[in-house]
Amino acid sequence: MEVNKGKGEPGLQNPAKQMDKPVHLHAVESMLPKAVKRRVHALKRLQVQCGNIEAKFYEEVHELERKYAALYRPFYDKRRDFITGTVEPTDAECEWNSDKDEEEELSEQIKKKIVIDPAKKEDATPMEDPKGIPDFWLTIFRNADMLTDMIQEHDEPILKHLKDIQVKFSEPGQPMSFTLEFHFEPNSYFNNAVLTKVYKMKSEPDSSEPFSFEGPEIVDCGGCVIDWHKGKDVTVKTIKKKQKHKGRGTVRTVTKQVSNPSFFNFFNPVKAPPDGGEMDEDSELAFDFEIGHFFRERIIPRAVLYFTGEAMEDDESFDEELEESDEEQDEEEDEDDDDDDDEEGDFDPRA
Amino acid sequence: MEVNKGKGEPGLQNPAKQMDKPVHLHAVESMLPKAVKRRVHALKRLQVQCGNIEAKFYEEVHELERKYAALYRPFYDKRRDFITGTVEPTDAECEWNSDKDEEEELSEQIKKKIVIDPAKKEDATPMEDPKGIPDFWLTIFRNADMLTDMIQEHDEPILKHLKDIQVKFSEPGQPMSFTLEFHFEPNSYFNNAVLTKVYKMKSEPDSSEPFSFEGPEIVDCGGCVIDWHKGKDVTVKTIKKKQKHKGRGTVRTVTKQVSNPSFFNFFNPVKAPPDGGEMDEDSELAFDFEIGHFFRERIIPRAVLYFTGEAMEDDESFDEELEESDEEQDEEEDEDDDDDDDEEGDFDPRA
Numbered sequence: 001m002e003v004n005k006g007k008g009e010p011g012l013q014n015p016a017k018q019m020d021k022p023v024h025l026h027a028v029e030s031m032l033p034k035a036v037k038r039r040v041h042a043l044k045r046l047q048v049q050c051g052n053i054e055a056k057f058y059e060e061v062h063e064l065e066r067k068y069a070a071l072y073r074p075f076y077d078k079r080r081d082f083i084t085g086t087v088e089p090t091d092a093e094c095e096w097n098s099d100k101d102e103e104e105e106l107s108e109q110i111k112k113k114i115v116i117d118p119a120k121k122e123d124a125t126p127m128e129d130p131k132g133i134p135d136f137w138l139t140i141f142r143n144a145d146m147l148t149d150m151i152q153e154h155d156e157p158i159l160k161h162l163k164d165i166q167v168k169f170s171e172p173g174q175p176m177s178f179t180l181e182f183h184f185e186p187n188s189y190f191n192n193a194v195l196t197k198v199y200k201m202k203s204e205p206d207s208s209e210p211f212s213f214e215g216p217e218i219v220d221c222g223g224c225v226i227d228w229h230k231g232k233d234v235t236v237k238t239i240k241k242k243q244k245h246k247g248r249g250t251v252r253t254v255t256k257q258v259s260n261p262s263f264f265n266f267f268n269p270v271k272a273p274p275d276g277g278e279m280d281e282d283s284e285l286a287f288d289f290e291i292g293h294f295f296r297e298r299i300i301p302r303a304v305l306y307f308t309g310e311a312m313e314d315d316e317s318f319d320e321e322l323e324e325s326d327e328e329q330d331e332e333e334d335e336d337d338d339d340d341d342d343e344e345g346d347f348d349p350r351a
Numbered sequence: 352m353e354v355n356k357g358k359g360e361p362g363l364q365n366p367a368k369q370m371d372k373p374v375h376l377h378a379v380e381s382m383l384p385k386a387v388k389r390r391v392h393a394l395k396r397l398q399v400q401c402g403n404i405e406a407k408f409y410e411e412v413h414e415l416e417r418k419y420a421a422l423y424r425p426f427y428d429k430r431r432d433f434i435t436g437t438v439e440p441t442d443a444e445c446e447w448n449s450d451k452d453e454e455e456e457l458s459e460q461i462k463k464k465i466v467i468d469p470a471k472k473e474d475a476t477p478m479e480d481p482k483g484i485p486d487f488w489l490t491i492f493r494n495a496d497m498l499t500d501m502i503q504e505h506d507e508p509i510l511k512h513l514k515d516i517q518v519k520f521s522e523p524g525q526p527m528s529f530t531l532e533f534h535f536e537p538n539s540y541f542n543n544a545v546l547t548k549v550y551k552m553k554s555e556p557d558s559s560e561p562f563s564f565e566g567p568e569i570v571d572c573g574g575c576v577i578d579w580h581k582g583k584d585v586t587v588k589t590i591k592k593k594q595k596h597k598g599r600g601t602v603r604t605v606t607k608q609v610s611n612p613s614f615f616n617f618f619n620p621v622k623a624p625p626d627g628g629e630m631d632e633d634s635e636l637a638f639d640f641e642i643g644h645f646f647r648e649r650i651i652p653r654a655v656l657y658f659t660g661e662a663m664e665d666d667e668s669f670d671e672e673l674e675e676s677d678e679e680q681d682e683e684e685d686e687d688d689d690d691d692d693d694e695e696g697d698f699d700p701r702a
Binding site (some may be wrong): 029033035036038039040041042044045046048049050053054056057060061064065068071072075078079082083087091093095129130132133134165189211230289300303304305307308309310311 | 380384386387389390392393394395396397398400401404405407408411412415418421423426429432433434438439442444445448452480481484485523562605652653654655656658659660661662
């Protein structure tokens, strides 16, 4: 039997639903005889002590993950070199007996099922002998349900320059965190060789609610400044607007910069609530945390399977989040309209 | 922010949905130029090697769990002693400042919301000074969504004798598994002091589908023989049926034993398919695996929070399973009817 393909790596929670605490059940406790209630409180004290032991357990798991990251490293470096074409695998390194029958069966099903959009078709048509594996990471972004809605058409030519995605774990003794590194080859869009996104974790029980701890949780994240070449920043767009002066009816055209949907907004995340308190599950930030977790647990360790489609998940829980992000765009547009109204005010009659 | 309270302990997957492999994505691979396909195969070989490293990682996590199980043990033993009343906690051990305002607010909400069924009310009415924490585990079975539908009214007096639930991990070098131990005080129902349920795990990649490995999976389980006292076995019931002979119209009454819904059927699980292949997610066995995982990850480590209701989860995914188990009961009844038909055949006219 196979169970849960979408699981998280040990030591980090796979972001998902919060626990419900049905109020009426507290009644059981409040109605207990004094002597029994006293013993229940003793159990709660034991529970808190176990929670502190649990925190140590997760620290050791984090250490294990650091240890194994070093063991995976040489394989991931080889992967990067094969992808970029800087190293050509030997025949021995390429031995792979894919099931013939399956392939035939597949091509049958493909005839029936597959619908390739123009972009995909382009990639699919054989070339003479391309370098490495063209559009490796871009294809993954297109394939993975969780990422495909993050990328816009104008992101694709940039993502063609993505060489590798790596995860780095925080050092022992440091506050627990992990950093996603997006390594790019020199390109005409920005100067950064690496774009980073750090995810900070709460790794021990909160004294205010000791029972809510169930292992490290992502509590905050930070991006990086992208040093865009002039006019190449896809995260903003300049729009022209005709404006009619209410009084005189004269018309002028104004240009203004507004934020533009793009994967690269991923490196300029919204801030977490300082109180570190509960967060709306459907919030943009909660979605960002899910994405960070997804890169760490799924994309980086299993990239080739997302490239071929073998690892594709059909994650229901994501549909909600995606709808949510649509709403955000609507809001943005509303804001633009507001801006225009303001400008009406300081409209220069000399225009 | 809090994410996913229902997560599994590191090193064991929280049973859930299987991964979908959309066929059309394999098309990408099949349409690649030969040279590129060759490099993708090299990546797949690297992926297999990483999978073998990953298996070692999970073995180390399992070792960590064994190590920490020993650290939790003294706290769990204390918990058991306070619950059974063999040890009375000191005042220092009972210090707990529950938020007064919250308690008042709660009792308000209780007046509005709470609906206590007769059974619960009985437990809730204060007694003089009961021993330990009466019905501790039974209350948990009643509170936890995943367990409440497993227990029948006739199970409850038996579960009142449950002293402790423990999990034991397999020794290093042994095939990976964990065993749930249900410790009972001497009772009038069966002779066993401990009822056990073992869950066997697949802890390394399957050479036939190396990419399906994502950490240890429960693949099989085994129960134990319950040495019931005469006439106390609640997993079977004796039913009397009037039967009319079709030919003569004579009527007789037959008694027969049929299986009876009971939590204690948990110790007589159905067998896993020998091929170890894919299993129907909604199957009785898949449900059993979820229950085993739930005891290990939720109930045993957080028992007091399920007793008070503070840990209660509102797990949608379970509604399906529970409906499923209802269906099973229907099927059983159908079977009974079949049996009767058979008996019509060998009906003894001398009766």
